[in-house]
Amino acid sequence: MNITQLSVFLENRKGRLAEVCSLLGRHQINIRALTIAETESFGVLRIVVDKPEEAAALLKEHRITANVTNVVAVEVPDKPGGLAGVLKVLADHDVNVEYMYGFVEKASDNALMVFRFDAVEPAIKVLSDNRIRIVSAEHIRGL
Amino acid sequence: MIWKEDIETMPLEDLKNLQSERLANIVRYVYEHCPVYKDKFDQAGVSPGDVRSIDDITRLPFTTKLDMRDHYPFGLFSRPRTDLVEIHVSSGTTGNPTLVGYTRDDIGLWSDVMARALCCAGAEPEDTIQIAYGYGLFTGGLGFHYGALEMGLTIIPTSSGQTKRQLKIMQDFAPRILACTPSYALYMVEEAKEMGLDPRRSSWEIGVFGAEPWSESMRAEIEAEWNMLATDVYGLSEIIGPGVSQECHLKQGLHVFSDVFYPEIIDPETGRPVAEGEDGELVITTLTKQGIPLIRYRTRDIVSLTTEPCACGRTSPRTSKIKGRTDDMIVVRGINVFPSQIEHVLLGIEGTHPHYQIVIDRQAHQLDSVQIMVEVDEKIFSDEIKKMRALERQIQHEIQAVLSVSVEVKLVEPKTLERSMGKAKRVVDKRSL
Numbered sequence: 104m105n106i107t108q109l110s111v112f113l114e115n116r117k118g119r120l121a122e123v124c125s126l127l128g129r130h131q132i133n134i135r136a137l138t139i140a141e142t143e144s145f146g147v148l149r150i151v152v153d154k155p156e157e158a159a160a161l162l163k164e165h166r167i168t169a170n171v172t173n174v175v176a177v178e179v180p181d182k183p184g185g186l187a188g189v190l191k192v193l194a195d196h197d198v199n200v201e202y203m204y205g206f207v208e209k210a211s212d213n214a215l216m217v218f219r220f221d222a223v224e225p226a227i228k229v230l231s232d233n234r235i236r237i238v239s240a241e242h243i244r245g246l
Numbered sequence: 247m248i249w250k251e252d253i254e255t256m257p258l259e260d261l262k263n264l265q266s267e268r269l270a271n272i273v274r275y276v277y278e279h280c281p282v283y284k285d286k287f288d289q290a291g292v293s294p295g296d297v298r299s300i301d302d303i304t305r306l307p308f309t310t311k312l313d314m315r316d317h318y319p320f321g322l323f324s325r326p327r328t329d330l331v332e333i334h335v336s337s338g339t340t341g342n343p344t345l346v347g348y349t350r351d352d353i354g355l356w357s358d359v360m361a362r363a364l365c366c367a368g369a370e371p372e373d374t375i376q377i378a379y380g381y382g383l384f385t386g387g388l389g390f391h392y393g394a395l396e397m398g399l400t401i402i403p404t405s406s407g408q409t410k411r412q413l414k415i416m417q418d419f420a421p422r423i424l425a426c427t428p429s430y431a432l433y434m435v436e437e438a439k440e441m442g443l444d445p446r447r448s449s450w451e452i453g454v455f456g457a458e459p460w461s462e463s464m465r466a467e468i469e470a471e472w473n474m475l476a477t478d479v480y481g482l483s484e485i486i487g488p489g490v491s492q493e494c495h496l497k498q499g500l501h502v503f504s505d506v507f508y509p510e511i512i513d514p515e516t517g518r519p520v521a522e523g524e525d526g527e528l529v530i531t532t533l534t535k536q537g538i539p540l541i542r543y544r545t546r547d548i549v550s551l552t553t554e555p556c557a558c559g560r561t562s563p564r565t566s567k568i569k570g571r572t573d574d575m576i577v578v579r580g581i582n583v584f585p586s587q588i589e590h591v592l593l594g595i596e597g598t599h600p601h602y603q604i605v606i607d608r609q610a611h612q613l614d615s616v617q618i619m620v621e622v623d624e625k626i627f628s629d630e631i632k633k634m635r636a637l638e639r640q641i642q643h644e645i646q647a648v649l650s651v652s653v654e655v656k657l658v659e660p661k662t663l664e665r666s667m668g669k670a671k672r673v674v675d676k677r678s679l
Contacts (some may be wrong), residue, residue: 110629112622114659140631145622147631147658166660168622172629201630219629 104227105173106240107155108217111148112168115141123148124164132158135243136176136217138204149204151176151217151242172185174219175227176243181207181214189216189235196229198222249356249365249397253505254560258553261561264505265300268533273297273306276539278437279324283541284318303510304519308542310556311339318342323538325349330537335383337575337582340590341648344668346385346483349536353392356486359503360393363492366501366560367454367477374400375451376419378412378426379457379580381405384650385487386580390425393489399423406430406580409437420449427485427580428453428468428476429613435471436611446473454479456488457580459568459679465497484543485530491565494664496557501563506534510542510565511551514572525550527572528565540606546572553657576673578606578614578651580594585672588618591644595637600626601663607676614677616653621663 108179120139127134127150136151145175152158155171162169179185186205193200207214215238220226230237248254256264274294280471287293290307297306314322315338323330331348338344348356368625369375375394387405394401402421404412412434415421424431431453438445450472458477468476480500481488490507491500502509511526512519520526528545549565556564576583585604592600601621608614620641628634634657642655 110627112657112659114626114657114662119659142631145634147629147634149629168624168627168659170624170627170629187545 104175104237104239105223106176106217106238106243108172108174108219109150109152109155109158109162109169110172111150111162113146113148115144120146120148123162123167126161126162126167127152128157130157130161132161135198136204136206136215138202138217140202149202149217151243173223174217174220175223175230176221176238177216177218177230178213178238179205180214183215185214186216189230192233192235193226193229198226198229247370248559249362254362254501254503254562256505256561258561261505262300265508265533266298268505269300269303269508269531270273270294270297272531272533272535272539273541276324276495276541280322282313282321283324284598297317300508303542304421306531306541308517308529308544309540310544311344311484314344315339319345320347322540323347325537329403332388333383334385334388334483334487334554336385337584337587337649339584339586339589341594344484345381347537352486352535352537355506355534356389356489357392357396359486359489359506360389361396362393362503363479363489364390364393364397364399364423364454366492366494366558367423367479368452368495369397369399369454369477369615371398373423374402374419374421375423375425376402376404376412376416376421378404378406378424378430379488383664384581385483386630389481389487389489390454407540409434410441413438413441413443416449417443422449422451424452424474425454425479428455428464429458429579429608431455431468431472431476432464432611433613448472448474450474453477454492456480458577461679462567464679473525477514480565482545482547484540485532485545485546486535490530494556494558494560496554499552499566501556501558501560501562501564501605502551504562504585506532508533509551511549512544514544514546523550525569546575548572574673576604576606576675578616578649581649581651583616583649583651587648588645591648592620592641595640595644601660603672603674605674614651617656618653619656619658619663622657623660 133153138149140147201219203218205216277294286307287621292305331350332348335343354564377390379386453476465476477493478490481490491502493500510529510533528549531541534615547568548570551565553563603619605617638655
């Protein structure tokens with residue numbers, strides 16, 4: 104039920120982000136979701152792509168430091184309160200969220216939230232028990 | 247004035263006899279009191295009886311920084327710890343510092359050579375001296391203090407830092423002599439101007455600068471900015487601290503106090519003496535120390551030496567300013583830094599050996615800045631920003647603890663380091679010293 108997110112280490116320098124995205128683009132890798140966490144001197148680019156293994160290998164080949172993190176993509180109704188509902192379930196069950204970011208699906212009324220949890224398995228159980236739809240890797244690939 | 251006139255103006259032949267006598271004594275002394283030296287001599291196939299003249303010194307084995315590291319803490323000492331009245335340290339190549347210690351007589355020796363140095367620079371008994379070298383475990387502050395005490399100067403022990411206070415003290419007490427690192431002297435120029443002072447009207451007339459390499463153009467700048475005579479002092483903790491040699495007002499080389507610190511210049515590859523006037527590695531033998539006398543200690547400083555008499559009247563040999571190093575040691579804000587110390591820290595933190603590069607720079611009239619670029623590879627990369635920040639802070643904290651110099655740590659991508667490193671140059675020194 105996990106999906107693979109790539110975290111990429113980037114210096115806070117002009118053109119670094121463009122270079123990585125362009126590299127992925129040239130190799131027909133599609134970015135589904137993206138977020139950047141930054142400090143004054145460096146940033147961590149987190150991306151969900153359609154072909155994570157390929158992307159990981161590509162980055163490694165180009166000496167770009169990246170690693171793979173297990174995250175969970177959750178379907179959230181794309182209306183006011185949609186996200187709050189999911190977050191309440193997590194909070195009620197003491198599930199700790201490290202970070203999250205969202206994107207909108209093209210052909211549906213749902214938004215997708217990517218969650219990085221402290222403890223993945225318990226989180227997945229809580230979501231499933233509460234009938235919150237977890238999106239599979241195949242689904243991400245086919246988006 | 248010349249502090250120890252009979253010694254400092256001694257005819258060369260008499261000096262040579264004195265050195266020969268002292269060499270024979272010190273060789274016997276370390277052989278009897280220091281098992282490590284006894285072992286060294288035995289292995290070199292030389293015994294105290296073989297040393298009768300100063301020329302026999304070339305038969306003796308060298309002592310290196312590695313010997314000091316290998317026998318840390320007290321293995322190279324010739325006296326028990328209880329005979330030592332003072333301990334000082336300087337930077338080591340790895341985790342441990344280099345340890346030195348002084349008996350009461352050694353402190354007397356240090357006081358004497360530093361008094362000679364101060365007089366050589368032009369200090370007079372009624373002068374006030376501002377000692378802005380750091381007081382503490384490093385030898386700068388206290389070495390100058392003992393010399394000034396011996397001379398009977400009025401000492402203002404400001405130690406280093408707190409620039410506004412240094413300048414206020416200069417205004418209020420009008421010291422004639424300033425002792426600090428040359429880069430600090432230039433750094434104070436800016437602060438002085440900001441305080442509305444005219445540096446050229448300062449009370450400082452003579453500077454005794456050292457603890458780091460500095461060029462003739464830096465000297466010219468200091469002299470122009472402060473309207474003072476800027477002289478060079480040289481020393482190293484292993485030998486005594488400051489006080490191995492000193493420039494006189496003629497600024498034509500540093501007079502080595504060779505009756506107690508015998509200099510040789512060798513080819514660092516072969517170990518053999520070079521011809522007079524040629525560049526080579528300075529090797530020093532302490533002829534009278536008691537606590538931790540060293541035989542033929544390789545300083546790794548490159549100089550040239552002349553025995554030509556100086557017009558000031560001192561007869562001891564003179565060396566040039568330090569022209570370079572035979573190893574990769576750098577001096578930052580007067581403190582010795584070995585790149586291997588940084589490697590040691592990085593290895594200790596992550597258990598891995600990340601690539602790194604040290605970049606040292608100095609903006610005009612600023613203090614040295616040290617930036618350590620550490621490569622982030624998969625082994626140390628974490629997806630969590632807070633972990634990366636913590637790593638940055640940890641590296642900075644541990645390096646500062648070992649080096650005693652504040653550094654900036656920058657996490658960089660592998661490609662950045664590769665591009666700027668070319669042939670794996672660990673240290674990039676952008677300063678023009």
